[in-house]
Amino acid sequence: MxxxxxxxxxxxxxxxxxxxxxxxxxxxxxxxxxxxxxxxxxxxxxxxxxxxxxxxxxxxxxxxxxxxxxxxxxxxxxxxxxxxxxxxxxxxxxxxxxxxxxxxxxxxxxxxxxxxxxxxxxxxxxxxxxxxxxGGVPLFMDTDETLKRHRLALGSSSTNSVGAVSGVLQIVDRYGAEALDRTLTVAEKAWGRAAETWDGMLLGGIGMFIGRWGDLVDDAELAQKMLSMGTAAKWRSEILSQSSRGGFNNSRTGSRVTTACRLVAVAWNKGRKAENRIEA
Structure with missing residues (x-):
């Protein structure tokens, strides 16, 4: 038939x-x-x-x-x-x-x-x-082009490759390729080019923060403030710790990526007056 x-x-x-x-x-x-x-x-x-x-x-x-x-x-x-x-x-x-x-x-x-x-x-x-x-699907093509601009591949965790495939695609899908571009730039400026820099939780948190409040954020300043709070490994440890007890203040309102986003907001808000802070 x-x-x-x-x-x-x-x-x-x-x-x-x-x-x-x-x-x-x-x-x-x-x-x-x-x-x-x-x-x-x-x-x-x-x-x-x-x-x-x-x-x-x-x-x-x-x-x-x-x-x-x-x-x-x-x-x-x-x-x-x-x-x-x-x-x-x-x-x-x-x-x-x-x-x-x-x-x-x-x-x-x-x-x-x-x-x-x-x-x-x-x-x-x-x-x-x-x-x-x-298949030339725009989601995957846009992601690939962005990664190539940063001299990165997708599929395994290493200095020049990102293992968090779903996380990277989610950033592009929800916030656009520009958000991924800025996310990778901020991460590298904060922690250098290393496997730990491309951790899925970290990229997801930065991507969510930039995707939601990117028009209020200077990327270079954000990277500097994130570095002042520690290495990528320290960030990852803190995210896992926060998540295991229900996120910030035991709120139980989200995933590790959401917790990471809140930590990025904490870094950005350091030294800012209450009216200029971003509440993530």
């Missing part, structure tokens, strides 16, 4: 949306598992352990339908279901039912993958990030 799939608009994160064009979709197509291919740039990394787990409890009647893209040359690429396909290979099952999408580019395949996995079996943040780059 073939139908036209209308443009899909999903906005899983703030103003950024995932879009694919109207295209033909054929449902209930029996395809050979051996014919299905994987494009690593439009798909998450195969988790063999997960595939083995599916195989160990596989019920043939409950395999369901996988989602594939049929490219102009006839090749079939898996969009969603690669672990079930791997389990079928292990079980010696040659045929699986598929929902076949026609006429998509590789970029659009990547976006369809993100749409399909938005709520169930959500991919790892770093896989979602790389697939989003392949």
């Amino acid at each position: 073939a139908e036209l799939c209308a443009e899909r608009l999903d906005a899983p994160m703030g103003e950024y949306a995932f879009r694919i064009p109207e295209h033909e979709v054929t449902y209930g197509v029996a395809v050979k598992v051996a014919d299905l291919k994987i494009d690593p740039q439009a798909q998450r990394t195969l988790n063999e352990k997960r595939a083995q787990k599916i195989f160990s409890g596989l019920v043939r009647e409950a395999i369901g339908t996988v989602i594939v893209s049929k490219r102009p040359n006839g090749d079939l690429y898996i969009i969603d279901g690669q672990h079930r396909c791997r389990a079928c290979t292990l079980a010696g099952i040659p045929i699986i039912l598929a929902e076949v999408h026609h006429g998509l580019t590789r970029d659009q395949e990547a976006i369809l993958f993100l749409i399909k996995n938005k709520e169930s079996h959500k991919p790892r943040p770093i896989d979602e990030y790389h697939v989003g780059l392949t």
Whole structure:
């Protein structure tokens, strides 16, 4: 059965949306598992352990339908279901039912993958990030461009890489790429270029503070005041301590990132008159 799939608009994160064009979709197509291919740039990394787990409890009647893209040359690429396909290979099952999408580019395949996995079996943040780059999704492109300006990569914690993938994406989604740019600048000016500087809680707190009150803040002054309150390691320790007892004054009103934001406000407010303080 073939139908036209209308443009899909999903906005899983703030103003950024995932879009694919109207295209033909054929449902209930029996395809050979051996014919299905994987494009690593439009798909998450195969988790063999997960595939083995599916195989160990596989019920043939409950395999369901996988989602594939049929490219102009006839090749079939898996969009969603690669672990079930791997389990079928292990079980010696040659045929699986598929929902076949026609006429998509590789970029659009990547976006369809993100749409399909938005709520169930959500991919790892770093896989979602790389697939989003392949799809040209603005959220991921804007984040990547900002990181590159700071000579940073995303995916692991090191001097030149940020491990807090979700945290960085959240800053861009909620407050824009400029907020991330300023956040990274403030962090580096305060604590230098080190793995501890790019801690997710610290970046999240700075990003929230700048995102909400950035028009009132001088970044150089903020960085200097933050440094006066200690190293990145000391900040992290204090955030964990504050969070473990319910945040400031045991208020129990938020996450570690919220606690970090409040600490940034404390630094900024030092030496300021009450009427000039920012209440975070």
